[in-house]
Amino acid sequence: MADTPQRTIIYWLFIVAVLTGTAHGQLIENFYASTCPMVEAIVKQTVNTKVSQTFTTIPATLRLFFHDCFVEGCDASVIIASPNGDAEKDSSDNLSLAGDGFDTVIKAKQAVEAVCPGVVSCADVLAIAARDVVVAAGGPLFNVQLGRRDGLISKASRVEGNLPLPTFNVNQLNTMFARHNLTQLDMIALSGAHTLGFSHCNRFANRLYSFSSSSKVDPSLDPTYAQQLMASCPQNVAPDIAINMDPVTAQTFDNVYYQNLVAGKGLFTSDQVLFTNPSTQSTVNDFANNPGDFNGAFITAMRKLGQTGVKTGNQGEIRRDCTAFN
Ligand code: HEM
Ligand SMILES: *[C@@H]1O[C@H](CO)[C@@H](O)[C@H](O)[C@H]1NC(C)=O
Ligand SMILES: *[C@@H]1O[C@H](CO)[C@@H](O)[C@H](O)[C@H]1NC(C)=O
Numbered sequence: 001m002a003d004t005p006q007r008t009i010i011y012w013l014f015i016v017a018v019l020t021g022t023a024h025g026q027l028i029e030n031f032y033a034s035t036c037p038m039v040e041a042i043v044k045q046t047v048n049t050k051v052s053q054t055f056t057t058i059p060a061t062l063r064l065f066f067h068d069c070f071v072e073g074c075d076a077s078v079i080i081a082s083p084n085g086d087a088e089k090d091s092s093d094n095l096s097l098a099g100d101g102f103d104t105v106i107k108a109k110q111a112v113e114a115v116c117p118g119v120v121s122c123a124d125v126l127a128i129a130a131r132d133v134v135v136a137a138g139g140p141l142f143n144v145q146l147g148r149r150d151g152l153i154s155k156a157s158r159v160e161g162n163l164p165l166p167t168f169n170v171n172q173l174n175t176m177f178a179r180h181n182l183t184q185l186d187m188i189a190l191s192g193a194h195t196l197g198f199s200h201c202n203r204f205a206n207r208l209y210s211f212s213s214s215s216k217v218d219p220s221l222d223p224t225y226a227q228q229l230m231a232s233c234p235q236n237v238a239p240d241i242a243i244n245m246d247p248v249t250a251q252t253f254d255n256v257y258y259q260n261l262v263a264g265k266g267l268f269t270s271d272q273v274l275f276t277n278p279s280t281q282s283t284v285n286d287f288a289n290n291p292g293d294f295n296g297a298f299i300t301a302m303r304k305l306g307q308t309g310v311k312t313g314n315q316g317e318i319r320r321d322c323t324a325f326n
Contacts, residue, residue: 036112036120042112045111056198058196069308074308077153086155088155089156091156121149123150124146186297190298191270197245201243207226220273225265246260255288255294
């Protein structure tokens with residue numbers, strides 16, 4: 001069927017809109033619509049297969065996305081392997097990223113390459129997989145903006161000072177998130193990711209055994225929860241022991257994380273201060289009482305997180321193997 005003049009004009013307007021959008025470094029939802037239309041279905045299939053093999057896939061992939069975006073932007077720099085052990089993932093600050101997150105992205109990218117070689121970035125595969133694991137854990141479904149390119153820099157030395165520490169207070173959290181264009185509301189919503197996954201004992205042991213000169217135990221901890229934590233994490237516990245961060249619904253993406261904060265059951269200082277600090281308390285109460293508010297804010301914040309320092313257009317590259325530069 002021949003195109004009418006109107007259709008031709010609409011078609012060209014669409015092309016121009018897409019081109020100017022990407023030229024300005026913006027991501028769009030349908031980026032691979034013509035070049036790899038199956039990409040999201042392929043990633044989801046890989047993610048769900050891996051989730052059925054091991055639950056750790058879920059928290060590991062979500063956290064990997066966060067660490068990737070906060071260091072050098074969302075550009076899959078965290079997945080690069082270095083023979084010298086000086087890549088981003090080798091940093092002492094990588095906070096023991098679980099191997100299942102890396103494995104998920106590497107496998108999903110291989111499956112995508114088999115269908116559309118050289119088209120989809122590892123950074124986009126990670127962004128899609130991070131959404132898919134949230135959904136797999138019962139969290140909200142949302143659209144992921146795409147068009148990221150893979151970065152050309154991955155250095156352990158760039159990690160230091162770019163990731164938040166579990167000892168941070170609200171001001172320190174706000175400062176670090178603001179540097180990545182994220183608001184306090186985004187920060188509180190993204191912290192809800194701690195509704196899933198594990199932490200090693202040494203990340204919060206100070207709250208149990210050496211909090212301050214006047215109190216060895218952090219007084220903002222619920223006393224019963226503190227007892228449970230001491231039982232799971234005695235002093236001098238083996239360094240590989242890890243416990244659930246959400247003591248109530250550890251394997252479900254839900255707003256129980258915020259209910260825990262209200263009950264004094266936030267695992268890290270950086271979690272509990274969201275309730276004890278008056279400037280963040282009302283949001284925590286809101287999220288604890290209204291799962292829809294939390295889900296909405298989480299989706300907004302994840303999409304913003306996914307725009308941090310992205311490379312688009314001709315920047316960076318489309319890596320063939322996510323663990324190595326081309
Ligand atoms: C707000 C500041 C944050 C701090 C201080 C923080 C700190 C930490 C720490 C210390 C751990 C435990 C690591 C271990 O011992 O293995 C952890 C785990 C985790 N974090 Fe965060 N995090 C923050 C924000 C985020 C955000 C924004 C996300 C994702 C959107 C996230 C997702 C996770 C997940 C899913 C785990 C569990 C990982 C696993 O089980 O493998 N965190 N975080
Ligand atoms: C994280 O860093 C530690 C210490 O530098 C290193 O032994 C470990 O292999 C790193 N983890 C990953 C997943 O690269
Ligand atoms: C934050 O937003 C500004 C303005 O849009 C942009 O220039 C900058 O690159 C962004 N920073 C990050 C870390 O994404």
